[in-house]
Each structure stands twice: as structure tokens, then as C-alpha cells.
Amino acid sequence: MIDKDRAMTGQARFELFAFWRTSATYRVRVALNLKGVVAEERIVDIDAGEHRSEAYLAINPLGAIPALIDRGAGQSRAPLTQSLAILEFIEELYPEPAILPPDPHGRARVRSLAAMLAADTHPLITPRVRKYLTSQGGFDDAAWRAWQTHWFTTGLQAVEHRLASEAETGAFCHGETITIADICLASILAVLRIFKIEVPAIPTIERIMRSCEAHPAFAKAAPLAQPGAPR
Ligand SMILES: N[C@@H](CCC(=O)N[C@@H](CS)C(=O)NCC(=O)O)C(=O)O
Incomplete structure (x- = not known):
């Protein structure tokens, strides 16, 4: 350390x-x-x-x-x-x-995958969006859950499509080493599990997540391993 x-x-x-x-x-x-x-x-x-x-x-x-x-x-x-x-x-x-690839095309691909998750998927399911939709938008718990499921599914299935079809995908999102794309992917999967939301048809993502979760850097960062988490 x-x-x-x-x-x-x-x-x-x-x-x-x-x-x-x-x-x-x-x-x-x-x-x-x-x-x-x-x-x-x-x-x-x-x-x-x-x-x-x-x-x-x-x-x-x-x-x-x-x-x-x-x-x-x-x-x-x-x-x-x-x-x-x-x-x-x-x-x-x-x-x-390194958590970014050495070449410009690789870095752009990794940043693009990361942004699909951290910029285009995650903000839609934050507490501030929930607060607005439930206090101003007439959402009840069921509507909020449907909203979360819809946006998680939209984002993750788009990422799945890219990971499954692009040649640069390897054991991880980009080749054989962990990048910012894997970190963002794992961060979305972590909250998906906390909220117990199922997203169908994401086999490549699930395979990559198994590789990430076997790494101590991810295990140590897991939400339930943090102070303040429910036992
Ligand atoms: N784009 C920001 C998002 C930060 C963010 O929205 N964090 C959430 C927790 S994951 C939060 O603090 N939400 C509070 C709220 O929505 O009121 C980042 O990547 O740091």
C-alpha cells in the first residue's frame, strides 16, 4: 500500500x-x-x-x-x-x-464503454431522481422499480451487445487486463444486486463480472464489505 x-x-x-x-x-x-x-x-x-x-x-x-x-x-x-x-x-x-489501454483507439473504446454505464445509465437511478419522480412525478414504489429495471436493462443490454460483438473484448471488457470499463461495469452490477433487479440476456457481462469479482481489489470495495453496510 x-x-x-x-x-x-x-x-x-x-x-x-x-x-x-x-x-x-x-x-x-x-x-x-x-x-x-x-x-x-x-x-x-x-x-x-x-x-x-x-x-x-x-x-x-x-x-x-x-x-x-x-x-x-x-x-x-x-x-x-x-x-x-x-x-x-x-x-x-x-x-x-494501468487501467487505460496504451493506444488512443483502446482508450477511446474503454472511455466510451465507461460513459455508457457511468454517464448514461447510472444517473437515471440515483436517489435525487427517485426523490423527484416520487414527490413530483406521481411515481409509487412499483413505478420506480419499473423505471429502474427499464434503464438498467437498456444500458446493460447495449453494453452487452458491444462486448459480445467487438473483437477487443477479452477476459475483461478490453483485452486481458482490468480497465475503467470493468470498474464502471462492476459498479452498476453491484447496485443491481443491492436493489435485487434482474436484467436478462447479459452473458458476456456476467462472464466478465466473475473475473472482476475474483480480484481482491473488487472484493475489498464491495458495498456490503464497507462500514455502515447492513450485516
Ligand atoms: N456522475 C457522478 C455521480 C455521483 C452520484 O450521483 N452519486 C450518487 C451515489 S452513487 C449520489 O450521491 N446520489 C445522491 C442523490 O442522488 O441525491 C459520479 O460519477 O461521481
């Missing part, structure tokens, strides 16, 4: 604002684990509304988790938000093991 900063200053270099079941935090945890980087987690309890508190809105005005603070070199910097930006930041600081 890279924790030279704690040895020098008594605190880890990174502070991660996190909650056990959030998909976007899971992505950051997996990347940190893969690179062997330590972050101190600060729990922001979404169920208790802490993400809408004045203190957290000062960190991320969108009220979304995660946020990462880099306390390195004693400098005061603005918190980093948006899991995809944070993953690329971690990759640039700690290039090994």
Missing part, C-alpha cells in the same frame, strides 16, 4: 467522502485498491440526508458522492468530484497497473 504520507504527516494523503452502497464511490475504491493507494473514508450517510447538508454541499454543490480531497504536499486544493474524472486522476498519479 502506498502510504508514505501517513508516515510523514500522520494522515493519509487522500480523504474520500463515501457511502457504503454508492456505485460511484465503489469505482473510486476499486481504482485505489488496484493501485495500492490508501484513502481515509468519511461517511456521508445518504439515507440520513447528509449529502444535502450545508457542510457536504460546500464540498460538492451537486450533493453527490464521492468527493476526493488530495492533502498531498500540505497544499489546500479544491475537492475532486465525478468518479470518472477521479479515476483518470488516480491513473495519472499512479500509472501502474
Whole structure:
């Protein structure tokens, strides 16, 4: 584990604002684990509304988790938000093991798969969307569940189609090593399981998930393994 900063200053270099079941935090945890980087987690309890508190809105005005603070070199910097930006930041600081391919086409493919999941699927099922639809849009629990199932299915079956038909797919989404695409895929599958939603006909995704879940970086980041998770 890279924790030279704690040895020098008594605190880890990174502070991660996190909650056990959030998909976007899971992505950051997996990347940190893969690179062997330590972050101190600060729990922001979404169920208790802490993400809408004045203190957290000062960190991320969108009220979304995660946020990462880099306390390195004693400098005061603005918190980093948006899991995809944070993953690329971690990759640039700690290039090994790489989570982006070395070639431009490969990087574009991985970023495109990641965006299908993290930018085009995940935002539709967040608590803020649920809150709006149930308070302003007349949704009851059944309608919300149908909405979640529809958007998870739409996103994952589109990703399945690409993974099953594109030659670059290997043991993982892109070749034989873990990339940001696998991290985003696993993050969506993790919440799918928490919500107990079944998406049919995604065999390539299920195969890749078995490879990811066998890796300790994913197992250690699993929602149910985090502080605050239900036993
Ligand atoms: N695009 C953002 C999404 C962040 C996000 O929406 N996080 C969720 C948890 S996974 C959240 O904090 N939701 C609070 C809400 O929707 O009110 C990212 O990738 O970091």
C-alpha cells in the first residue's frame, strides 16, 4: 500500500467522502485498491440526508458522492468530484497497473464503454431522481422499480451487445487486463444486486463480472464489505 504520507504527516494523503452502497464511490475504491493507494473514508450517510447538508454541499454543490480531497504536499486544493474524472486522476498519479489501454483507439473504446454505464445509465437511478419522480412525478414504489429495471436493462443490454460483438473484448471488457470499463461495469452490477433487479440476456457481462469479482481489489470495495453496510 502506498502510504508514505501517513508516515510523514500522520494522515493519509487522500480523504474520500463515501457511502457504503454508492456505485460511484465503489469505482473510486476499486481504482485505489488496484493501485495500492490508501484513502481515509468519511461517511456521508445518504439515507440520513447528509449529502444535502450545508457542510457536504460546500464540498460538492451537486450533493453527490464521492468527493476526493488530495492533502498531498500540505497544499489546500479544491475537492475532486465525478468518479470518472477521479479515476483518470488516480491513473495519472499512479500509472501502474494501468487501467487505460496504451493506444488512443483502446482508450477511446474503454472511455466510451465507461460513459455508457457511468454517464448514461447510472444517473437515471440515483436517489435525487427517485426523490423527484416520487414527490413530483406521481411515481409509487412499483413505478420506480419499473423505471429502474427499464434503464438498467437498456444500458446493460447495449453494453452487452458491444462486448459480445467487438473483437477487443477479452477476459475483461478490453483485452486481458482490468480497465475503467470493468470498474464502471462492476459498479452498476453491484447496485443491481443491492436493489435485487434482474436484467436478462447479459452473458458476456456476467462472464466478465466473475473475473472482476475474483480480484481482491473488487472484493475489498464491495458495498456490503464497507462500514455502515447492513450485516
Ligand atoms: N456522475 C457522478 C455521480 C455521483 C452520484 O450521483 N452519486 C450518487 C451515489 S452513487 C449520489 O450521491 N446520489 C445522491 C442523490 O442522488 O441525491 C459520479 O460519477 O461521481
